[in-house]
Amino acid sequence: MNQVGIDGHFFDLGGHSLLAVQLLSKINEWFGTSLSMAALFEDPTVAGLSVRLETGETKSALGVLLPLRSSGKKPPLFCIHPAGGLSWCYAGLMAQIEKDIPIYGIQARGIGTEDAMPRSIREMAIDYVKQIKQVQGQGPYRLLGWSLGGNVIQEMAAILGEAGETVSQLFIMDAYPRQYLPNHGQPTKEESLLGLLALAGFEPEHYEDVKELTMDEVIRILSQDGSALSS
Numbered sequence: 205m206n207q208v209g210i211d212g213h214f215f216d217l218g219g220h221s222l223l224a225v226q227l228l229s230k231i232n233e234w235f236g237t238s239l240s241m242a243a244l245f246e247d248p249t250v251a252g253l254s255v256r257l258e259t260g261e262t263k264s265a266l267g268v269l270l271p272l273r274s275s276g277k278k279p280p281l282f283c284i285h286p287a288g289g290l291s292w293c294y295a296g297l298m299a300q301i302e303k304d305i306p307i308y309g310i311q312a313r314g315i316g317t318e319d320a321m322p323r324s325i326r327e328m329a330i331d332y333v334k335q336i337k338q339v340q341g342q343g344p345y346r347l348l349g350w351s352l353g354g355n356v357i358q359e360m361a362a363i364l365g366e367a368g369e370t371v372s373q374l375f376i377m378d379a380y381p382r383q384y385l386p387n388h389g390q391p392t393k394e395e396s397l398l399g400l401l402a403l404a405g406f407e408p409e410h411y412e413d414v415k416e417l418t419m420d421e422v423i424r425i426l427s428q429d430g431s432a433l434s435s
Contacts, residue, residue: 214248216299221292231257241265245272245295265292266316269335270309273298279372280306281346282336284353284360289315293350305346310335329359336360344372354379397422404431 208217214224224244231239235257242265243256270291272283281301283294291309298307310332313319322328336345345364349357354376361371397417404426 208250210250210254212249213298214244215295216248218299219248220296224292224295241292242267242270245270246274248298266290266311268311268313268331269338270311272307272309273303274306274308276304276306278302278305279344279346280308280340281348281373282308282310282339284310284332284347284349284356285312286351286353294348306339308336308339325356325359329356329363332356333360333363343370345369346373346375347371348375348377349379350377351379401425404429 214227219227221241224241228239228241228244231237231253237257239253239256243253245265247253247256272291272295281297283291283297285291286293289312291311294307294309301307313331314321322331343364347357347360349355357374357376361374364371394417397419400422406425406429
């Protein structure tokens with residue numbers, strides 16, 4: 205079995221966000237510390253984490269701007285959160301994307317602190333454009349969005365275009381352009397609830413006996429199946 209040295213990169217070695225949670229839990233249990241996920245994203249080696257343990261340096265991994273890899277000379281890739289709001293899921297990209305490309309996650313407001321919440325995708329996109337400009341002042345920009353993030357980056361690209369900026373790459377995963385959705389991307393309440401059930405993997409026969417689809421009924425269906433989406 206190959207040995208892992210103190211400079212071995214956690215994510216290059218196959219680590220991902222779920223394993224990262226387990227690793228940090230063990231580290232904090234053994235050393236009596238409160239090392240955060242952000243520390244592992246920024247210093248994913250034994251050598252790097254040991255320095256943070258000695259200095260007590262730690263940052264929140266719940267902020268809107270999440271540096272997954274801040275080093276690199278090429279334009280960064282900005283990854284917009286899915287419906288859950290966190291961008292930890294993009295950590296695995298560090299092992300797949302060339303090391304000279306920085307990677308940043310953009311996370312929803314209201315997770316780590318009590319922030320004013322956006323009232324539309326447009327407001328969310330305006331806020332996120334401000335966030336990425338803190339890292340990269342001008343384009344061309346690289347944007348990636350999964351699920352809800354796919355719709356958000358479409359709006360971000362439009363806002364950047366209106367400002368005369370260029371988006372060189374736009375990666376949309378598991379999302380659809382808004383013009384192909386009912387009501388041009390403004391679903392009805394029932395369509396939204398059906399979408400939530402579909403996201404959880406439910407087929408129509410699971411709730412065909414439901415007379416009226418309400419949020420309470422959807423939560424009941426999800427809870428019965430033990431789905432994390434019920435929360």
